Amino acid sequence: MxxxxxxxxxxxxxxxxxxxxxxxxxxxxxxxxxxxxxxxxxxxITNMIEKTNSDLWITTFGAKSFEEGGLLLTPGQRHQALATPGVKAVIPMVSAFAEWRKPGGGSTRVAVVGIDAEDGGLQPWNLIEGTWDDIRAPDAIAVDRSYLKDLGIEGIGSTAQIAIGRVRVRALTEGIRSFTQSPYVFTPLQRARNLLNMDGEKGDKSTFFLVQLEPGANLETVRLALQERLEGTDVLTKAQFRDRSLGQWLFKTxxxxxxxxxxxxxxxxxxxxxxxxxxxxxxxxxxxxxxxxxxxxxxxxxxxxxxxxxxxxxxxxxxxxxxxxxxxxxxxxxxxxxxxxxxxxxxxxxxxxxxxxxxxxxxxxxxxxxxxxxxxxxx
Amino acid sequence: MTNETPVLEANDIVKELGKGAGKVMALKGVSLKLVPGELTLLMGPSGSGKTTLLSILGCILSPTSGDIRLAGQSTLGLGPEQLAALRRQHIGFIFQSYNLFPTLNAVENVRIALDVLGQKGYPAAARAEEVLREVGLGHRLQNFPNNLSGGEQQRVAVARAIAASPSIVLADEPTAALDSENGHAVMALLARIAKEQNRSVLAVTHDPRTLGYADRVVRIEDGKIVGEERRPEGVNSPEITDLTKKRRKANA
Structure with missing residues (x-):
């Protein structure tokens, strides 16, 4: 009742x-x-971090987010990391904002992501046209279909300029959107370095190192060991870097x-x-x-x-x-x-x-x- | 005078209402016993303390002093929840304005009195229908209060009061809102409940039409019992006389 x-x-x-x-x-x-x-x-904000196949991230000290990591990690630091017990692989990655010049005039900002998919750290997902092999071709890049209009291009085959380098769209992804509204541009590691390295001094540097551990290695032990060896860096778990990125974009802004x-x-x-x-x-x-x-x-x-x-x-x-x-x-x-x-x-x-x-x-x-x-x- | 054990006993009840200069002594040492099988009328002018006494007998109000014994248990010092438990176990109420739930139909209005007692489901529904048939409303089971006449609404209220088989039924001016025919019908029903079901029924009233149904009339004035009389059997109702005789024979 x-x-x-x-x-x-x-x-x-x-x-x-x-x-x-x-x-x-x-x-x-x-x-x-x-x-x-x-x-x-x-x-x-966290999609790119979540999609990586890594246990730890090595960033420059105080790196705020995936897009704002700087381009300061050296090959020497990578070798130091590789020599740390428990580390199986250290995959270099580049991520930075750059200017995209539209073929029809005008420009916009993009976030260039440079990594070699063969290293097993990250590769563009949800590819709806083209393959990673297509992206490896000279000047090739992949962008998300939803940003074609913003980038002032038609699709596969369109060309544009990032900083001073010419690029051609060889692959399209779907649903990889950016919180900063600066479209992600995927390209192999060295091409990204070339595009971003306008003065020629950073040709072998990286924004992040993605660290994969040996089976059975203790995450925290390895993290602390890496942190001790690598001066001027932050060694973060995936969750820590995710939280830091969220904090930067959602709360500091x-x-x-x-x-x-x-x-x-x-x-x-x-x-x-x-x-x-x-x-x-x-x-x-x-x-x-x-x-x-x-x-x-x-x-x-x-x-x-x-x-x-x-x-x-x-x-x-x-x-x-x-x-x-x-x-x-x-x-x-x-x-x-x-x-x-x-x-x-x-x-x-x-x-x-x-x-x-x-x-x-x-x-x-x-x-x-x-x-x-x-x-x-x-x- | 009956020698039966009282189901409700009020001893030297005093009730003060209000505070300070506005304090009023509504009851000034009232004692009263209710026994099974009797319909008692409590009569008196407005402001005499009838309703206050009914509220105290019904464990709704607590007396300032004095003691109420209900089914042998003193109510002294009991809290609101304990008094509520006593009410649902021992007392059925009938109100002047019926106090039916307008959003519930006749059966549901009766069922709710069983529901508060923890009686649920089909047995409760069957019992509600049974008592509604007892009071002559078998054809109005699904009607909502606004589709029932005043007399029918009061009969639903009577059914609700007796559904849980309480030992005491307290009625506040049960005929005040009814015409003569319905008033008599409701009083006859209360008398039958007292006699056939051996319950103690107390009705507060100032309606002289009700006198013929009473076994006993208690008069109250200015917060005090001023008179009590037993009614001769069957003054107005041969039906009631028969019922009274049957009951007394059974008790002998």
Whole structure:
């Protein structure tokens, strides 16, 4: 009967129910979009790091993110790393921003990623046209299809200029988007060095070393050993470098704080609306709750009715909110910053909705707790 | 005078309402016993303390002093949850304004009294339908309160009060909102409940039409019991007389 009474109380006043549901729906959509953007941004920022086949990253000291690593690691440092017990391979990699001159005029910024796929550290994934062998051809590069317009090119065969070097698109990827909105350009290691090494002094230097360990080697032991040997570097696990990149782009720039702030605002607005409507519903049904109390119901029985009302509101509001959020997600799939929804986020949003509604029920519960059952005789 | 063991006993009940200069002594040492099988009327003018006494007897209000013994248990010092537990186990309530749940139909309105007792599912639904048929509402089981007449609503309230088989039924002005015909029907129903089901029924009223159904009339004025009389059998209702005789014969 608790659910029946809660359901009937809820649907008794359809307008108030609509207001409650709009409040929850608004809150869910806002939180889903904000957290979807946050997740989408996080994935973009960490995608390159996650896709590498490496146990440790060696970066220049204080390197802030994948795109801002500098070009300072020397071959000597690589040999020192290779000589460290437990290290199987040290794969050099180059990553830096560069100017892309469009064939039709004008320029934009790109992030050049130079690595030799044969080394087994990283290779462009989701190749929809062309192969790694095509990228190894002279002047060849791979770019993501979604950035063709931004780069001012047509597709395979198009040519452009990076810094002072001429390049030709030989392969296309799909879905490799950049949080900085500077498209990634994949090319072999030495060509990247050549493109970025305008003064000729850094022809053999790298931005990162991807370290692969011998089977059975202890990650932390090797990391500390490398850190001790290599002065002026940071030796980080994949997770540490991922967190550092996230910290740089999401928190030092304020983007992540804005997204999380928006989500918190959504939760706050939703909670206030649900609390207000639940309280007024409880107030409207206060005589019924007093009757229940007079009939001998326990306080917890009445609290359950109110919590069931809140729970039902949460389930209906969440369902409607998620439908709209998924629609927005679908529409954002080709945008510069696609939203991401994972089962974990969907579940968390549901738990959050239930929590929000339960918190909203507190004022209503406080109201019924003060009911004097004697009021049933004064009506 | 019956010698049966009282199911509810009030001893020297005092109740003060309000605080400071506004303090009022609503009850000034009231003692009363309710026994099974009797319909007692509590009559008195407005402000005499009838409803306050009913609230205290029903364990809704606590007395300032004095003791209530319900089914042999003193209510002295019990908290709100313990008093609620006593109410749901021993007392059925009938209210002047019926106090039905507008969003629940007749069966559900009765079931909720069983639900608070922990009786759920099919047995509770069957019991709710059974008592509704007992009060003559077998054809109105699925009707919502707004589709029932005042008399029918009060009968649903009576069904709700007796569904859990309480030993005591307390009614607050049960006929005040009803026309003459429905008023008599409800009183006859309460008398039947007292006699046939051997319950103790106490009805607060100032409606003289109810007198013919009472076994006993207690008069209260200014917070004190000022008179108590036993009614001659069957003054107005041969049906009630038969029921009373049957009960007394069975008890003899």
């Amino acid at each position: 608790i659910l029946t009474l809660a359901f009937r109380n809820l649907f008794h006043d359809r307008i108030r129910l609509a207001v409650t549901l709009v409040g929850i729906l608004f809150s869910i959509v806002l939180v889903a979009v904000q957290l979807g953007l946050y997740l989408g941004s996080s994935r973009m 304020g983007a992540g704080i804005a997204l999380i702030g928006g989500a918190l605002l959504g939760i706050l607005v939703g909670t206030v609306i649900v609390a207000q409507t639940l309280y007024s519903s409880t107030k409207d049904h206060i005589n019924e709750f007093a009757t229940l109390r007079a009939l001998g119901s326990s306080g917890s029985y009445i609290h359950k009715v109110i919590l069931a009302q809140a729970g039902l509101s949460a389930v209906i509001g969440y369902t409607l909110g998620m439908i709209i959020a998924l629609l927005i997600l679908y529409l954002s799939r080709n945008s510069p910053l696609p939203l991401v929804m994972t089962p974990g986020l969907a579940f968390s949003l549901f738990a959050l909705t239930l929590f929000m509604c339960a918190i909203s029920a507190v004022s209503a519960i406080m109201k019924v707790t003060k009911i004097d059952p004697a009021t049933v005789f004064s009506r």
